[in-house]
Amino acid sequence: MRVNEIIELFQSKGVKATPQRISVYEALLSLKHPSAEAVLERVRSILPTVTVATVYNTLDCFAKAGVIERVLTVDNKMYFDTNLSRHYHLYSEETHEIQDFYDNELSELIRTFIQNRKIPGFELKDVKVQLIGNIENY
Known part of the structure; x- marks a missing residue:
């Protein structure tokens, strides 16, 4: 997914497109069902100064807006999914x-x-x- 497509997705869900949010979403796309920690690690490889709070708040914002879904596993660990189709x-x-x-x-x-x-x-x-x-x- 290209940046302009990500921005269009955000706009359709009422989410402001910031460089940090775009980076978080790109990390989500590249990792497939990642944990917040994995997203943080990937984003920090691009934006070293991004904070833990920024990543967690962005993931929460995305989930509330319907940009991603949360996946809670039986071991009580949270993962995230960009695939919003029925599956x-x-x-x-x-x-x-x-x-x-x-x-x-x-x-x-x-x-x-x-x-x-x-x-x-x-x-x-x-x-x-x-x-x-x-x-x-x-």
Whole structure:
């Protein structure tokens, strides 16, 4: 994704495009499901004076604006995802690696199941699934 595309994305989500924010987003794109610490390390290789607070605040801003999604794993560690299309996550307990998994049939199965249950007072808005195991060569 080029810088002008990142700026357009930010504008569409109401996020101000600053050099630090652009660098954080570029780091997110290059790392695939990174932790905040990994993002900080990558950004500091480009902008050595960026602060921890700037990176954490930027990640929070992005998540609240819908630019990225947070991915909380079973080991209670937060990762971030720039892929906003409908997908699920395969999480490796051994390596802590996260990979995207696409399955429209699973999506429809879950939605239909929940709708048929008619849970009082509950309206399904989204489905987040994390499959936990060990990833070999997916």
